[in-house]
Amino acid sequence: MNESLTYRDAGVDLDAAERAKRSLAPLLDAVGDENTLSGLGSFGGLYAVPGGMAEPVLVASADGVGTKLKVAFASRRHDTVGQDLVNHCVNDILVQGARPLFFLDYLATGDLDEGVVSAVVGGVARACSENACALLGGETAQMPDFYAAGEYDLAGFVVGVVERGHILDGSAVRAGDRLVALPSSGLHTNGFTLARTIVFERLGLGVGDPFPGEPATVEEVLLRVHRSYLATVWPLLEEGAVRAMAHITGGGIGGNLPRVLPEGLGARVDCTSWAPANVFRQLRDAGGVALREMYRVFNMGVGMILVVAPEREAEVLAALGKGGWPLGEVVEGSGVQLSGVD
Amino acid sequence: MNESLTYRDAGVDLDAAERAKRSLAPLLDAVGDENTLSGLGSFGGLYAVPGGMAEPVLVASADGVGTKLKVAFASRRHDTVGQDLVNHCVNDILVQGARPLFFLDYLATGDLDEGVVSAVVGGVARACSENACALLGGETAQMPDFYAAGEYDLAGFVVGVVERGHILDGSAVRAGDRLVALPSSGLHTNGFTLARTIVFERLGLGVGDPFPGEPATVEEVLLRVHRSYLATVWPLLEEGAVRAMAHITGGGIGGNLPRVLPEGLGARVDCTSWAPANVFRQLRDAGGVALREMYRVFNMGVGMILVVAPEREAEVLAALGKGGWPLGEVVEGSGVQLSGVD
Numbered sequence: 160m161n162e163s164l165t166y167r168d169a170g171v172d173l174d175a176a177e178r179a180k181r182s183l184a185p186l187l188d189a190v191g192d193e194n195t196l197s198g199l200g201s202f203g204g205l206y207a208v209p210g211g212m213a214e215p216v217l218v219a220s221a222d223g224v225g226t227k228l229k230v231a232f233a234s235r236r237h238d239t240v241g242q243d244l245v246n247h248c249v250n251d252i253l254v255q256g257a258r259p260l261f262f263l264d265y266l267a268t269g270d271l272d273e274g275v276v277s278a279v280v281g282g283v284a285r286a287c288s289e290n291a292c293a294l295l296g297g298e299t300a301q302m303p304d305f306y307a308a309g310e311y312d313l314a315g316f317v318v319g320v321v322e323r324g325h326i327l328d329g330s331a332v333r334a335g336d337r338l339v340a341l342p343s344s345g346l347h348t349n350g351f352t353l354a355r356t357i358v359f360e361r362l363g364l365g366v367g368d369p370f371p372g373e374p375a376t377v378e379e380v381l382l383r384v385h386r387s388y389l390a391t392v393w394p395l396l397e398e399g400a401v402r403a404m405a406h407i408t409g410g411g412i413g414g415n416l417p418r419v420l421p422e423g424l425g426a427r428v429d430c431t432s433w434a435p436a437n438v439f440r441q442l443r444d445a446g447g448v449a450l451r452e453m454y455r456v457f458n459m460g461v462g463m464i465l466v467v468a469p470e471r472e473a474e475v476l477a478a479l480g481k482g483g484w485p486l487g488e489v490v491e492g493s494g495v496q497l498s499g500v501d
Numbered sequence: 502m503n504e505s506l507t508y509r510d511a512g513v514d515l516d517a518a519e520r521a522k523r524s525l526a527p528l529l530d531a532v533g534d535e536n537t538l539s540g541l542g543s544f545g546g547l548y549a550v551p552g553g554m555a556e557p558v559l560v561a562s563a564d565g566v567g568t569k570l571k572v573a574f575a576s577r578r579h580d581t582v583g584q585d586l587v588n589h590c591v592n593d594i595l596v597q598g599a600r601p602l603f604f605l606d607y608l609a610t611g612d613l614d615e616g617v618v619s620a621v622v623g624g625v626a627r628a629c630s631e632n633a634c635a636l637l638g639g640e641t642a643q644m645p646d647f648y649a650a651g652e653y654d655l656a657g658f659v660v661g662v663v664e665r666g667h668i669l670d671g672s673a674v675r676a677g678d679r680l681v682a683l684p685s686s687g688l689h690t691n692g693f694t695l696a697r698t699i700v701f702e703r704l705g706l707g708v709g710d711p712f713p714g715e716p717a718t719v720e721e722v723l724l725r726v727h728r729s730y731l732a733t734v735w736p737l738l739e740e741g742a743v744r745a746m747a748h749i750t751g752g753g754i755g756g757n758l759p760r761v762l763p764e765g766l767g768a769r770v771d772c773t774s775w776a777p778a779n780v781f782r783q784l785r786d787a788g789g790v791a792l793r794e795m796y797r798v799f800n801m802g803v804g805m806i807l808v809v810a811p812e813r814e815a816e817v818l819a820a821l822g823k824g825g826w827p828l829g830e831v832v833e834g835s836g837v838q839l840s841g842v843d
Contacts, residue, residue: 164703164788166798169695173752173797196558196668202748202760203560203594203661205668208550216538217559218545221605221640221658226647252545263563265607265656298563298656303694305568305654312647314607314640316563316658319545326538326547352645353511361506406544410515418544446506455515456508 170303175271179299182277186284190294194260197295204295206261206318214323218257222247223314226351227381232310234366234378237275240313241282242289243348246387247408248317249290250463253389254404254419256327256396257319262287264297265314269306271299279313290389292317329419331402332489337472338416338426339479340486341391343462345383345438349409350456354381357446371445372437380438388463391482395465400475403466407458413495414455416464425492430499432486435460450500461486512645517613521641524619528626532636536602539637546637548603548660556665560599564589565656568693569723574652576708576720579617582655583624584631585690588729589750590659591632592805595731596746596761598669598738599661604629606639607656611648613641621655632731634659671761673744674831679814680758680768682828683733683821685804687725687780691751692798696723699788713787714779722780730805733824737807742817745808749800755837756797758806767834772841774828777802792842803828 166173196205208215224240224247231240241264249259264283266276276299287294297315306312346354358364358377366378373380388406395401403419405412416426439460443453453459464486467475476483487498508515538547550557566582566589573582583606591601606625608618618641629636648654688696700706700719708720715722730748737743745761747754758768781802785795795801806828809817818825829840 162789164695164699164790165794166692166695169698171694173756176751201670202592202596203562203599203659205597206559206561207665208557208559208662215550217548217550217603217660219548219603219605219637219658219660220545221607221638223607223609223640223642225642226644229646250544254544255547257545261559261561263561263658265563265565265658267565267654267656295561296563298565300565300567301694302568302654304571305652310647312609312644312654314609314656316561316605316607318559318561318660320550323549350508352513352643353506353508356511357506409518414515447504448506452507 171301172271175273176301179271179273179276182273183280186280190284190287192293195293195295204261204263206293206295209320212322215320216323216326218252218255218319218321219317220248220251221314221316222251223312225348226355227348228313229355230366230378230381234382236378236382237278238282239382239384241279242286243385244313244315245283245286245290246385247348248315249292249387249389250406252317252319253392254327254406255321256325257321258393259290259292259317259319261293261295261318263295263316266297266311267300267302267306268311269303270308271301290387327403329403329421332421332424332466334424334489334491335469336402336466336489337469338428338486338488339465339467339472339475339483340433340461341388341463341483343458343460344386345380347385347458347462349458353456354442357442362445371441386462395475395478400471401465401467405464407461407463411454411457411459412461413497416495420489425490426487426495427490428487428495428497430497432484433460454497454500513643514613517615518643521613521615521618524615525622528622532626532629534635537635537637546603546605548635548637551662554664557662558665558668559660560594560597560663561658561660562590562593563656563658564593565654567690568697569690570655571697572708572720572723576724578720578724579620580624581724581726583621584628585727586655586657587625587628587632588727589690590657591634591729591731592748594659594661595734596669596748597663598667599663600735601632601634601659601661603635603637603660605637605658608639608653609642609644609648610653611645612650613643632729669743669745671745671763674763674766674808676766676831676833677811678744678808678831679811680770680828680830681807681809681814681817681825682775682803683730683805683825685800685802686728687722689727689800689804691800695798696784699784704787713783728804737817737820742813743807743809747806749803749805753796753799753801754803755839758837762831767832768829768837769832770829770837770839772839774826775802796839796842
């Protein structure tokens with residue numbers, strides 16, 4: 160009863176935390192830019208507000224990876240979920256016209272496995288680099304009786320900047336504007352609780368099994384990285400060709416597109432304008448999921464929607480090439496009509 | 502086998518998520534300022550960079566509440582952990598000289614209990630208001646097979662600003678500078694895995710039992726809110742009276758004070774200059790924890806340390822009144838010597 164207790168006895172290893180922190184230092188150093196002023200060990204990360212802007216407005220977003228993490232645990236592949244997280248956050252500020260400045264992550268673990276931490280944060284760092292965004296810091300928490308061994312939660316936070324006059328807030332949208340779809344790479348990071356139920360329980364598949372209908376394994380299909388639309392869309396934003404953008408996440412097209420349309424306007428989306436990828440068809444068939452529910456839970460193949468003036472649609476479609484298609488239009492009214500589904 | 506599945510069957514209730522989001526709207530609206538440009542439903546939160554600064558530098562920090570949350574779960578008191586989170590983050594950027602601009606939270610739940618979500622985010626909002634910081638947005642995630650029913654994780658991100666010339670980076674610190682301690686309110690948010698082991702397992706106490714040695718219950722003692730030092734310290738920062746500051750979190754005085762001292766300097770801390778509060782004495786006695794380990798895991802009553810020039814020590818101590826005391830000094834060398842402990 161009176162044996163001496165240490166923090167380590169209770170399940171927290173401060174030395175392992177210190178080692179993990181040091182091992183992450185090169186990752187952080189590699190993903191900075193000339194505005195990154197802080198080094199490792201600072202309490203907060205420092206980032207100079209970029210000069211040369213008239214009225215800089217910061218745009219910030221927080222997000223998590225959700226239960227896509229469960230697929231990563233089962234697959235023991237921890238190097239892609241960080242990309243999902245960063246790309247999701249970057250898309251969320253891109254739709255308001257902002258480019259990312261810096262990112263911070265929150266990684267909460269049960270046991271602090273240095274290899275896993277390094278793989279997860281390595282994925283975060285790689286995606287930051289790909290999005291020209293500094294990795295300014297983060298928190299790695301050891302919570303032994305919170306998370307099962309080998310499990311963790313991962314959340315992140317991005318800050319970007321936009322010139323005040325260039326904020327996309329939907330006010331420029333007019334009835335008759337065209338919708339242009341950009342394809343998703345797969346499920347992105349939404350609907351995984353339903354997808355996992357169907358794949359692992361209904362179909363009884365394991366992560367290494369072939370996924371029905373395509374030459375890839377279950378883990379390859381389910382872990383496909385949430386795509387960042389920054390590189391594709393930024394040139395169009397700089398040309399002023401986009402009036403609004405919607406990132407299609409939880410809630411699907413019908414839940415997200417109205418968020419960027421002004422009062423009094425709705426949208427007609429032609430759901431016959433594309434064929435949803437195999438993963439969506441398989442989930443629907445195996446789960447017997449109603450088509451409306453599929454469109455409410457999943458992106459169904461549309462990761463981002465651009466709203467453009469009719470006279471600029473051809474230019475935008477030409478710039479996108481095979482990476483975009485005409486999806487529908489903005490109409491008087493409210494809500495989203497999914498033609499071919501409703 | 503072919504029954505129709507919905508997202509709700511799988512454990513995610515999008516309607517509850519929408520209701521929770523709407524119920525949070527008044528909280529967010531109430532905690533904005535003239536620079537807050539976004540409304541509810543935006544993908545990212547918008548915040549104008551404050552004008553009137555020559556070279557504004559952003560300072561950002563991410564943190565969680567850690568397993569202090571387990572005490573909140575057991576006590577069914579969810580309205581204070583948000584304050585712990587915000588105050589912790591605010592202190593982490595304050596030590597670099599920054600005042601907070603805005604905050605975002607990440608709340609991950611098993612089942613989405615609207616009352617709990619509202620209490621947690623209500624605490625976040627109250628603390629934002631107390632720290633004159635906008636609550637710019639956040640993410641509430643439903644992860645049914647991740648978190649036990651009634652449990653959640655909570656993380657947050659703060660962004661503040663400091664004039665480039667006023668950044669506290671330790672470079673102004675000299676040998677002979679004085680250390681001034683500011684008292685903590687209790688455990689703050691560190692060392693809870695060890696504290697819970699001692700209180701709930703060793704002592705076998707419940708959250709409603711009297712805490713040994715003081716007229717308060719276990720939950721009252723363990724849930725005491727992590728103090729924000731912003732209001733106390735900001736006037737001293739504005740007068741240029743502070744050369745460096747260390748927020749005493751995980752790792753204790755010895756782990757945190759060196760983070761703000763330049764190469765070649767260490768510190769001598771007089772651990773006989775104060776008597777650690779009852780909670781620390783009880784944990785040590787009941788856990789048989791070595792004194793060095795106590796100082797490595799807990800703040801021991803010192804929540805913040807200011808480094809001030811010798812000629813300004815009297816002025817700083819006078820301004821703090823009973824809210825601060827002389828703790829020691831900066832010395833040539835490295836590391837922290839805890840006199841009375843080492």
